[in-house]
Amino acid sequence: MFYDLNIPLPEAAGKAGGHVSSQEWAQIAQTVEQARVLGYSVVALNLTLQGKLAPEHLSVWNTTPEFKNAQLSWDRATGARVGGATRSVGRGKICVLRRLTAVIGDATQGHSLASVDGA
Secondary structure (H helix, E strand, C coil): CCCCCCEEEEEHHHHHCCHHHHHHHHHHHHHHHHHHHHHCCCCEEEEEEEEEHHHHHHHHHCCCCCCCCCCEEEEEECCCEEECCHHHHHHHEEEEEEEEECCCHHHHHHHHHHHHHCC
């Protein structure tokens, strides 16, 4: 069975050009480390946004810092997925995935989801 621990990003991260402060990243890093200590091998950072998805919403992934004892499942420079990241995590490390939750109240706003799915 595959499961991970969902770690929500701050609400401001879900806004266009969203920003996560260094203090907020430090708190997220502590949560990732605690999950590793508790035995999780995979966690997912969850970006929640309201309404229409635009490419600038995804800029927050470029600012994700390196976490101690963790491996990101994407390349921060290019945003590209790292193939097999969940299988290649070293012993004692945790894999960090990224997840997007789009809350769409108006069905006409969901059309852009297909255009940014490669991010």
